[in-house]
Amino acid sequence: MEIIVNDNVEEMGRAAARVVARTLNCKPNAVLGLATGSTPLTLYQELVRLHNEEGLDFSQVTTFNLDEYVGLTRKDAQSYHYFMHENLFKHINIATQNIYIPSGTTDNYEAFCKWYEQRIVECGGIDLQILGIGSDGHIAFNEPSSSLGSRTRIKTLARQTIEDNARFFDSAEAVPVYAITMGVGTILEARQIMLLANGRNKAKAVAEAIEGPVTSMITASALQLHSDVLYVIDRESARELKMLDYYEWVQTKMPDAP
Ligand code: F6R
Numbered sequence: 001m002e003i004i005v006n007d008n009v010e011e012m013g014r015a016a017a018r019v020v021a022r023t024l025n026c027k028p029n030a031v032l033g034l035a036t037g038s039t040p041l042t043l044y045q046e047l048v049r050l051h052n053e054e055g056l057d058f059s060q061v062t063t064f065n066l067d068e069y070v071g072l073t074r075k076d077a078q079s080y081h082y083f084m085h086e087n088l089f090k091h092i093n094i095a096t097q098n099i100y101i102p103s104g105t106t107d108n109y110e111a112f113c114k115w116y117e118q119r120i121v122e123c124g125g126i127d128l129q130i131l132g133i134g135s136d137g138h139i140a141f142n143e144p145s146s147s148l149g150s151r152t153r154i155k156t157l158a159r160q161t162i163e164d165n166a167r168f169f170d171s172a173e174a175v176p177v178y179a180i181t182m183g184v185g186t187i188l189e190a191r192q193i194m195l196l197a198n199g200r201n202k203a204k205a206v207a208e209a210i211e212g213p214v215t216s217m218i219t220a221s222a223l224q225l226h227s228d229v230l231y232v233i234d235r236e237s238a239r240e241l242k243m244l245d246y247y248e249w250v251q252t253k254m255p256d257a258p
Contacts, residue, residue, distance in 0.1 A: 001224070002254075003210070003231045003247040005238050009198050013042025016130070016232045019194055020047060021056055023128045029060035031120075033129035033187070034088075035140075036065065036080045039196045040130060041087060048091040058094040062123050064116075065101040066131070066140040066187075070154060070178035072104045078168055079104060102152065102180040109180060113152040117186060129190035133197050136160045137205040137218030141181035148214075148222045150183030184222050193226055198234040206233060207240035 006012040020043070023030050034040075050056035065080055072079035081101050089099060100119060106112040120126060131139050136158055142150060143158040157165075157177055166172040187193070197206050209220035210231065216222075223229045238244055 001210070001229050001231070002250075003233065003238075003241075004251060005244070005248060006232065006234050009042045009234060012196060012198060012232055012234050013044075013046045016040075016043040016194060016196055017046035017050060019230065019232070020128065020130075021050055023192070024056060024058070024061065027127060028057060029062070030127040031062045031064065031123050031125065033126040033131075033182075033190055034063050034065050034084065035130050035132045035196075036067070036083045037132045039132035039198060043130070043196065044088040047088065051092045056092075058092045060098075061094055062098040063094065063100065064120055064123075064126060064182075067179050067181040068102040068104040069176040070104050070109075070180055071176050074105075102182075104176075104180060109154050113154075113180065116152045116182075120186070120189075126190035127192065129187055129193045131187070131193060131195040131220075133195060133202055133205050133209060133220050134161055135164055135201050135205055137208055137220050139184065139187060139195070139220045139223070141179040142184050142187075142219040144217045144219070146184060146216055146219050148188075148216055148219070148225075149185040151186050152180065152182050154178050155181050184219050188222060188226055190226075192228045192230070193223060194230045194232060195220065195223065196232050197237040200236045200239065202233075202237040203240040206231070206237045207242070211242055 004015050006015055068080045074081040103112055136144055141155045157179055162172055162175045165175050169175050208218045212221055214221045214224050
């Protein structure tokens, strides 16, 4: 586990983009797991800049998104399909056939979820999974009490998540109640995981995820079981970490480690 604490979200986006760029430099046909929401926006902006100004190449990259709202079509401005195209895909040279996002409008969710899991395996597994974290400690839409072995499936969103995400919709009533989401088990199979978090409202969830017990009540705590997790967070979301001094000490000492 490694933690990089940043002073602001722009710096956070740049730090996270360096990790993605390193992955693509080592493996140009890497498989990336992607998240939506406010948190990864500065990362996506920086990836677009690196593509435009420094030639970061996505032509062989494959991506799998974590989740999608059930009932929203690809054209719906609140859908994660729309979000990804607007904020990343339309600005980089990724091949359309290499983009996978769960369908919010399939007529057979069970079959779709199985197929999605199978496609991840057929593409060689996820090399780098990017995650945000909900204020209730969720990763993807694995709400408190989700099985830590769960796979891609439909989940009922928690009231807290509906309230948190109402800011993207006209009202809380307009937020879909169901989402299709990768499971915690699916996420844990990624080779490397990078969780991003910013803002005071994430501080409790971040502390519980990193320093609390592993529990299905904070699904991000399952990341403690993974051997290669990097947290790229800002100072506000790091505020409740008991060992913050130590993590910062490690950050300064790490470059000289033998
Ligand atoms: C989005 C996702 C969610 C978000 C989380 C935080 O694809 O999987 O887990 O990462 O809800 O959302 P923001 O970043 O909007 O605070």
